[in-house]
Amino acid sequence: MSQPLDTSTERPFTAVAAMLSWILPGMGHWWLGHRIRAAIFFVVISVTFWAGVAVGGVRTTISPKENGAWIAAQLCVGPQALVALYMNQKAVERADQESLKAIWPASNISVVYAGVAGLLNLLIIIDSMARCESPRGPLTTRASPRKGGG
Amino acid sequence: MLAQFISDLFMKPIPITGAGRLGMLVPLALSISLVYKTIRCERVTQIPSASLYLCFLIVSGMLLIGAALFGVFRILA
Numbered sequence: 001m002s003q004p005l006d007t008s009t010e011r012p013f014t015a016v017a018a019m020l021s022w023i024l025p026g027m028g029h030w031w032l033g034h035r036i037r038a039a040i041f042f043v044v045i046s047v048t049f050w051a052g053v054a055v056g057g058v059r060t061t062i063s064p065k066e067n068g069a070w071i072a073a074q075l076c077v078g079p080q081a082l083v084a085l086y087m088n089q090k091a092v093e094r095a096d097q098e099s100l101k102a103i104w105p106a107s108n109i110s111v112v113y114a115g116v117a118g119l120l121n122l123l124i125i126i127d128s129m130a131r132c133e134s135p136r137g138p139l140t141t142r143a144s145p146r147k148g149g150g
Numbered sequence: 151m152l153a154q155f156i157s158d159l160f161m162k163p164i165p166i167t168g169a170g171r172l173g174m175l176v177p178l179a180l181s182i183s184l185v186y187k188t189i190r191c192e193r194v195t196q197i198p199s200a201s202l203y204l205c206f207l208i209v210s211g212m213l214l215i216g217a218a219l220f221g222v223f224r225i226l227a
Contacts (some may be wrong), residue, residue: 032206036194037188037189037194039190040184040185040188040197041185044184044185044188045172045181045185047181048177048178048181050160051177053160053163054159054160055163055164055166055174056163056164057160057161057162057163058160058161059161059163060163084160084169087160087161100161100162100163102163102164102165103163103165105161105166105171106164106165106166107163109166109171109174110163111180112178113174116178116181116182117181120181120182120185123185123186123189124185127189132196
């Protein structure tokens with residue numbers, strides 16, 4: 001598979017990696033050369049977010065007025081959350097919007113699913129930024145303590 | 151037809167009852183495990199087994215905490 005960027009000679013822009021990760025989950029890692037990790041991130045975040053929307057319906061899950069701070073977490077998913085927000089606006093305008101509201105516990109589960117997906121994408125954004133800053137590329141390994149204290 | 155199916159899928163909520171409430175914990179724990187281990191694992195081949203193990207730990211830990219709290223509730227009731 002492709003190798004990560006050689007950051008000793010060319011250090012990618014941290015902000016670009018963060019922005020790419022927000023635009024599409026995993027895209028920042030793809031840009032950095034971690035293709036398999038990027039694919040895993042994209043699939044997991046997208047499936048988790050849209051599974052939440054499917055469980056509760058877009059009217060209940062992505063509701064800025066009813067979900068409080070959860071909407072901030074959900075928007076960390078990126079444009080996918082904006083699409084869901086647009087769908088919510090369309091659902092609000094429908095005549096049968098009350099029938100589209102989920103009942104407990106589906107309402108809570110769906111909000112948590114979409115919110116956790118957003119928070120996980122925030123973690124991915126931070127990881128892509130950290131990988132940009134790391135001179136060796138991946139930050140996944142901690143340096144093992146040297147024997148003899150040297 | 152496909153558009154109608156997608157519209158219904160994301161518009162109409164799915165009622166969840168009984169064991170389904172607990173069952174929804176497993177996919178969420180798996181998602182968290184996959185993302186965490188994809189970040190942490192040095193080699194990609196380690197990710198599946200490490201994720202499954204972490205998912206098992208999360209779910210079993212949550213069930214143990216739930217059982218303990220249920221026991222405390224029964225004692226105090």
